Amino acid sequence: MPEHLPLFYVFNFYLFGLVAIVSALLFVTRKSPVTAALWLVNTMFSLAALYVMLDAQFIGAMQVLVYAGAIMVVFLFVIMLLNLGHPSELADARGRGWQMAAALVGLALLAEIFALSRAQSPESLELPAGYAAREIMATGAITPVAGPLFNEYLLAFEVTSILLLAAVVGAVVLGKRRSGDAR
Amino acid sequence: MNNYVTIYPPQSTFLFVVFTIIKMVIVFTVYMVGVALLTLAERKISAWMQDRHGPNRVGKGWLQPAADGLKNIMKEETYPGAAYTPLFVLAPVLSFIPALVTWAVIPFAAPWASRWGMIDMVLAPLPVGFLFILAVSSLGVYGIVLAGWSSNNKYALLGGLRSSAQMVSYEIAMGMSTIPVLILAGNVSLNQIVQQQATMGWNVLNLTVAFFIFMIAAFAETNRLPFDLPEAESELITGYHTEYSAMKFSMFFIAEYANMVTASGLMATLFFGGWDIPFTLWDNIAPHTLLKTVITQGFFAFKVLFFVFFFMWIRWTLPRFRYDQLMSLGWRFLLPLALAYIVIIASVVLGIDAAGLWGRYIGPGRILSVANIILLAVNMVLCFLLFWVLDRGRIISPAYSRLERRDLERLRAMSAARIPVTAEAGD
Numbered sequence: 001m002p003e004h005l006p007l008f009y010v011f012n013f014y015l016f017g018l019v020a021i022v023s024a025l026l027f028v029t030r031k032s033p034v035t036a037a038l039w040l041v042n043t044m045f046s047l048a049a050l051y052v053m054l055d056a057q058f059i060g061a062m063q064v065l066v067y068a069g070a071i072m073v074v075f076l077f078v079i080m081l082l083n084l085g086h087p088s089e090l091a092d093a094r095g096r097g098w099q100m101a102a103a104l105v106g107l108a109l110l111a112e113i114f115a116l117s118r119a120q121s122p123e124s125l126e127l128p129a130g131y132a133a134r135e136i137m138a139t140g141a142i143t144p145v146a147g148p149l150f151n152e153y154l155l156a157f158e159v160t161s162i163l164l165l166a167a168v169v170g171a172v173v174l175g176k177r178r179s180g181d182a183r
Numbered sequence: 184m185n186n187y188v189t190i191y192p193p194q195s196t197f198l199f200v201v202f203t204i205i206k207m208v209i210v211f212t213v214y215m216v217g218v219a220l221l222t223l224a225e226r227k228i229s230a231w232m233q234d235r236h237g238p239n240r241v242g243k244g245w246l247q248p249a250a251d252g253l254k255n256i257m258k259e260e261t262y263p264g265a266a267y268t269p270l271f272v273l274a275p276v277l278s279f280i281p282a283l284v285t286w287a288v289i290p291f292a293a294p295w296a297s298r299w300g301m302i303d304m305v306l307a308p309l310p311v312g313f314l315f316i317l318a319v320s321s322l323g324v325y326g327i328v329l330a331g332w333s334s335n336n337k338y339a340l341l342g343g344l345r346s347s348a349q350m351v352s353y354e355i356a357m358g359m360s361t362i363p364v365l366i367l368a369g370n371v372s373l374n375q376i377v378q379q380q381a382t383m384g385w386n387v388l389n390l391t392v393a394f395f396i397f398m399i400a401a402f403a404e405t406n407r408l409p410f411d412l413p414e415a416e417s418e419l420i421t422g423y424h425t426e427y428s429a430m431k432f433s434m435f436f437i438a439e440y441a442n443m444v445t446a447s448g449l450m451a452t453l454f455f456g457g458w459d460i461p462f463t464l465w466d467n468i469a470p471h472t473l474l475k476t477v478i479t480q481g482f483f484a485f486k487v488l489f490f491v492f493f494f495m496w497i498r499w500t501l502p503r504f505r506y507d508q509l510m511s512l513g514w515r516f517l518l519p520l521a522l523a524y525i526v527i528i529a530s531v532v533l534g535i536d537a538a539g540l541w542g543r544y545i546g547p548g549r550i551l552s553v554a555n556i557i558l559l560a561v562n563m564v565l566c567f568l569l570f571w572v573l574d575r576g577r578i579i580s581p582a583y584s585r586l587e588r589r590d591l592e593r594l595r596a597m598s599a600a601r602i603p604v605t606a607e608a609g610d
Contacts, residue, residue: 032267034267034270034329034332035269035270038270038329041325057309057310057311058311058314060311061311061314061315061317061318062314062318064318064319064321064322065314065317065318065321068318068321068322069318069321069322069324069354070321070351070354073321073324073325073328073347073351074351076325076328076329076332076347077328077344077347077348080328080332080340080343080344081344136310140310140370140371140372140375141310141311141314141371141372142311142370142371
């Protein structure tokens with residue numbers, strides 16, 4: 001972290017960072033699927049707080065609205081309907097080998113994060129200091145996101161929406177009863 | 184009182200913190216006391232509508248909420264043997280907190296230019312204000328779902344599943360219905376939405392259809408009748424809070440009223456001008472005296488209480504929907520309508536922009552704005568189409584309009600024959 005940030009900011013950064021990491025660990029280690037899902041929700045909250053601290057209020061609000069408010073609710077819904085049984089009866093299906101492999105991948109990712117956090121990011125990816133905060137003060141929280149999205153990157157945006165539309169159509173086709181099925 | 188400075192000095196961080204704490208305490212106290220009194224109001228209003236007396240014993244009825252609270256604290260907390268205790272305890276809290284947190288961003292009065300600097304009458308004037316509300320209100324479903332699941336009771340689980348399906352469905356219609364509001368305001372900050380309505384007229388006139396969609400969705404989001412399927416005591420005992428007793432049950436009860444107040448506050452802010460006083464701009468311009476703050480606060484409270492009354496009025500008037508009706512209303516009517524309405528309003532706003540009609544007035548004085556008249560006309564046409572043409576005898580026309588004339592004659596003859604008294608009583 002840079003030195004010049006106020007103590008309050010630094011405190012909150014470490015607080016939410018710690019909460020996010022601990023919740024993520026609990027999410028992976030809990031046996032009850034519902035509890036695990038709730039810890040994931042907690043991770044997302046902490047990430048939203050971190051986004052807000054980066055002056056990305058819009059992303060923070062979307063994180064809570066889309067991930068915590070919609071996707072995780074559907075997850076919970078499915079978990080409850082699946083009726084997996086008591087947590088103590090759930091066994092980890094994978095063997096020792098897979099666990100070791102997962103741990104190795106996790107360690108590799110951690111090393112990568114440490115390496116990247118020490119590396120110098122390219123000039124073109126860096127915004128001037130305080131750019132986001134100034135933009136939000138001047139035009140509101142949405143315009144800095146909406147402007148480029150609907151002007152410069154409109155084509156990419158529309159192509160993405162066609163992708164989502166295809167997913168919706170696919171879901172409808174799968175969910176629809178075939179004509180031969182009894183009503 | 185007149186010696187405050189005219190150019191407002193910026194508040195120091197210390198004063199900001201002090202005033203925020205004071206505002207938090209005031210908002211929290213008023214909110215909680217208000218919610219407690221609303222439980223009494225509901226019983227009194229239902230009694231009035233059903234020609235009964237309602238609670239009238241403990242302090243002439245006024246102390247009934249206090250007595251109920253005391254009773255609920257003294258009662259034994261029961262824990263079902265098969266329940267998953269951590270979530271069972273957490274669920275009532277989770278259903279209450281989102282409603283409370285929403286009030287952090289709702290502006291409840293005109294700002295006050297005190298001698299300590301300009302004080303916004305809102306706890307947190309966030310730049311993403313409205314999105315924050317959508318985000319927080321999407322979390323309200325957790326409390327109910329977890330209560331249903333952790334109780335380990337089939338009725339509770341059914342109630343929880345119903346509520347999650349219902350709230351996720353209506354959340355979409357609710358979010359879509361507010362996009363026209365954001366199009367008109369050009370911003371998502373609630374302060375700006377209120378300011379825009381002060382100058383352009385209330386959104387209920389500019390965006391009537393959006394208001395109706397939002398209102399219906401708000402009823403579903405708060406699980407109030409006619410959408411109280413998660414409770415549905417005739418089918419599911421009381422649904423998700425079947426296993427709850429004492430103060431934990433009371434928390435659900437408080438959460439229901441808190442949600443109702445929050446939904447009323449949102450309707451007042453988004454569609455009825457927030458703290459704006461209609462027909463005058465006196466309240467929106469400097470000098471921002473304490474008097475103005477108090478009066479605008481009164482107007483805001485009046486609007487919120489009106490909607491709270493409206494919630495209760497509907498509850499004691501309409502019967503419950505069937506579950507398939509609820510789903511088809513949400514997905515097959517409200518969502519397409521909201522999407523179509525976004526397109527219509529966006530094109531109208533684009534047309535007004537292209538014609539350069541913003542800020543044009545016709546007639547004497549700056550009263551009749553052209554843009555407002557166009558929006559109002561569009562909305563009147565849409566409302567007519569929706570309520571009379573597309574309605575096909577469901578909402579406005581009487582219940583018998585869907586019957587064949589012959590059936591109607593037969594039923595009338597039956598009911599006429601069944602009443603044995605005088606001629607005035609029949610027909």
